[in-house]
Amino acid sequence: xxxxxxxxxxxxxxxxxxxxxxxxxxxxxxxxxxxxxxxxxxxxxxxxxxxxxxxxxxxxxxxxxxxxxxxxxxxxxxxxxxxxxxxxxxxxxxxxxxxxxxxxxxxxxxxxxxxxxxxxxxxxxxxxxxxxxxxxxxxxxxxxxxxxxxxxxxxxxxxxxxxxxxxxxxxxxxxxxxxxxxxxxxxxxxxxxxxxxxxxxxxxxxxxxxxxxxxxxxxxxxxxxxxxxxxxxxxxxxxxxxxxxxxxxxxxxxxxxxxxxxxxxxxxxxxxxxxxxxxxxxxxxxxxxxxxxxxxxxxxxxxxxxxxxxxxxxxxxxxxxxxxxxxxxxxxxxxxxxxxxxxxxxxxxxxxxxxxxxxxxxxxxxxxxxxxxxxxxxx
Amino acid sequence: xxxxxxxxxxxxxxxxxxxxxxxxxxxxxxxxxxxxxxxxxxxxxxxxxxxxxxxxxxxxxxxxxxxxxxxxxxxxxxxxxxxxxxxxxxxxxxxxxxxxxxxxxxxxxxxxxxxxxxxxxxxxxxxxxxxxxxxxxxxxxxxxxxxxxxxxx
Ligand code: SF4
Ligand code: SF4
Numbered sequence: 001x002x003x004x005x006x007x008x009x010x011x012x013x014x015x016x017x018x019x020x021x022x023x024x025x026x027x028x029x030x031x032x033x034x035x036x037x038x039x040x041x042x043x044x045x046x047x048x049x050x051x052x053x054x055x056x057x058x059x060x061x062x063x064x065x066x067x068x069x070x071x072x073x074x075x076x077x078x079x080x081x082x083x084x085x086x087x088x089x090x091x092x093x094x095x096x097x098x099x100x101x102x103x104x105x106x107x108x109x110x111x112x113x114x115x116x117x118x119x120x121x122x123x124x125x126x127x128x129x130x131x132x133x134x135x136x137x138x139x140x141x142x143x144x145x146x147x148x149x150x151x152x153x154x155x156x157x158x159x160x161x162x163x164x165x166x167x168x169x170x171x172x173x174x175x176x177x178x179x180x181x182x183x184x185x186x187x188x189x190x191x192x193x194x195x196x197x198x199x200x201x202x203x204x205x206x207x208x209x210x211x212x213x214x215x216x217x218x219x220x221x222x223x224x225x226x227x228x229x230x231x232x233x234x235x236x237x238x239x240x241x242x243x244x245x246x247x248x249x250x251x252x253x254x255x256x257x258x259x260x261x262x263x264x265x266x267x268x269x270x271x272x273x274x275x276x277x278x279x280x281x282x283x284x285x286x287x288x289x290x291x292x293x294x295x296x297x298x299x300x301x302x303x304x305x306x307x308x309x310x311x312x313x314x315x316x317x318x319x320x321x322x323x324x325x326x327x328x329x330x331x332x333x334x335x336x337x338x339x340x341x342x343x344x345x346x347x348x349x350x351x352x353x354x355x356x357x358x359x360x361x362x363x364x365x366x367x368x369x370x371x372x373x374x375x376x377x378x379x
Numbered sequence: 380x381x382x383x384x385x386x387x388x389x390x391x392x393x394x395x396x397x398x399x400x401x402x403x404x405x406x407x408x409x410x411x412x413x414x415x416x417x418x419x420x421x422x423x424x425x426x427x428x429x430x431x432x433x434x435x436x437x438x439x440x441x442x443x444x445x446x447x448x449x450x451x452x453x454x455x456x457x458x459x460x461x462x463x464x465x466x467x468x469x470x471x472x473x474x475x476x477x478x479x480x481x482x483x484x485x486x487x488x489x490x491x492x493x494x495x496x497x498x499x500x501x502x503x504x505x506x507x508x509x510x511x512x513x514x515x516x517x518x519x520x521x522x523x524x525x526x527x528x529x530x531x532x
Contacts, residue, residue, distance in 0.1 A: 022486065022487075025485050025486045025487055026487050028445070028448065028485055029485060029487050029488065032445060032485075037445040037446050037447050037448065037483070038446055038447055040445070040447055040448070043445075043447035043448050044447070116450070117450075118450065194452065195453075196452075196453060198452075289392050289416075289418050291418050310421070310453070310457055312451050312452040312453040312454070313451075337451065338418065339418055339419040339421065339422065339450075339451040339454060340417065340418045340419050340421065340422030341419055341421035341422060341451060341453070341454050341457060343422050343424060344421045344422050344423050344424050344425070344457070344458065344461065345421075345457070346424070347424075347426070349426075353418070353422070356417075356418065356422075358424070358427075361415060361417070361427055362427065362430065364404070364413075364415045365387055365415065365427065365430065365431045365434065365436075366434065367413075368385070368387050368404075368413035368415075368431075368436070369385060369387075369431070369434050369435050369436055
């Protein structure tokens with residue numbers, strides 16, 4: 001690692017990221033004028049994604065009861081759901097629009113956490129699991145479009161139009177539901193290092209989003225005339241395109257299939273690399289305070305567990321203490337982001353940030369209060 | 380009290396941008412406010428606030444990011460709770476709760492931050508003088524007579 005080169009490279013990327021950070025927070029200032037900060041939807045993009053996912057699961061279970069995964073019946077059963085099943089059309093619309101909401105929310109979540117540097121250093125696990133959530137989310141949306149078995153079920157790329165049998169749709173249905181279950185495994189990974197993750201948005205946003213999805217489903221219902229059923233030999237030319245899930249297909253108009261696949265792979269791998277590639281410098285070079293991983297002063301620790309409850313990253317574990325005390329706090333260094341929240345939590349002066357000690361703080365306090373300091377002179 | 384109160388503010392690195400606002404650890408517009416930058420508002424140990432008051436500060440406050448947007452997810456909420464506790468604890472010892480404040484401002488909220496700090500200082504300035512500064516150490520339970528109970532909760 002030649003430091004000379006490292007010193008120069010921060011240049012453009014770091015400046016760009018700094019600008020993005022500032023602009024993201026400037027946007028917040030605007031949004032905060034509309035909503036009190038407790039309700040700023042941009043602070044709850046993760047919770048909103050989870051809400052949409054939950055809506056998708058519920059409406060998906062409903063649709064699952066009526067859907068018939070066979071070549072002859074699939075399209076007809078979708079029509080049956082839309083026209084005959086009470087509220088079927090609405091639920092189908094909900095499933096469709098909640099999927100869009102899901103993708104929008106996770107993309108916002110991704111960009112926001114990227115731009116505000118919340119993916120760096122010890123916080124890479126949520127980023128990596130988040131990339132998998134995005135990948136699986138996109139894939140599930142894609143298989144969902146196959147299931148309808150209208151012309152958008154593009155037999156051309158997905159299965160090449162060959163070898164389509166009665167089992168095909170069953171397999172696709174599995175590929176729709178199986179990964180959806182896997183999403184929850186990834187969510188566990190996404191949350192595992194977070195204490196008190198913000199899983200749900202505030203109540204009003206829950207109502208608003210669910211209401212919006214239902215409203216859309218009612219006002220812009222899933223129409224049935226516009227898209228004919230898929231015929232294995234058909235070569236679809238134009239059809240309503242879903243901006244979020246079917247972009248790869250749109251690209252097929254310009255690029256060969258192999259290139260599109262390569263592009264997607266590159267995007268995913270690039271996304272996985274972001275926290276490491278963009279770890280462009282040490283915290284010092286980023287101009288961020290580097291206080292060092294929190295250290296427990298074993299002799300002072302009483303095992304009260306307060307730091308354990310407050311650490312937002314589950315970086316503190318309580319272990320049986322070798323001495324007479326019952327428990328001892330231990331910091332898992334790879335998880336600690338050096339935020340110091342545990343220092344504020346510990347009433348027994350048993351935790352310190354090695355490069356910003358309690359006595360440094362108290363010295364600054366004492367300095368501030370020395371008679372004659374500043375302009376405030378006590379009589 | 381006609382004196383300019385001495386105030387210490389603990390400011391999170393990620394919240395309001397102090398560069399244009401401060402000089403040598405003091406707010407340019409309010410030189411009686413000393414700012415101490417901390418990695419997260421949650422880093423501040425309530426003991427330190429108490430200690431600052433005991434040593435003669437007229438007021439202390441902590442500034443974090445807007446609620447919901449803590450870089451470390453929870454720092455400002457935790458700090459808000461801890462400050463509430465500290466206020467209750469000190470109120471029992473007849474320290475006016477107005478002397479301890481929790482603010483939340485983002486990177487670009489410099490102007491609003493200054494206004495809020497001014498208001499905070501003004502509130503303290505009209506309070507009757509606090510107990511005389513004591514040397515460091517755990518405060519005794521007894522308080523000097525004449526310090527009124529804070530009217531706000
Ligand atoms: S808060 Fe302090 S005393 Fe309590 S368990 Fe943590 S380190 Fe030990
Ligand atoms: S500094 Fe303390 S609270 Fe913050 S991540 Fe490290 S152990 Fe957890």
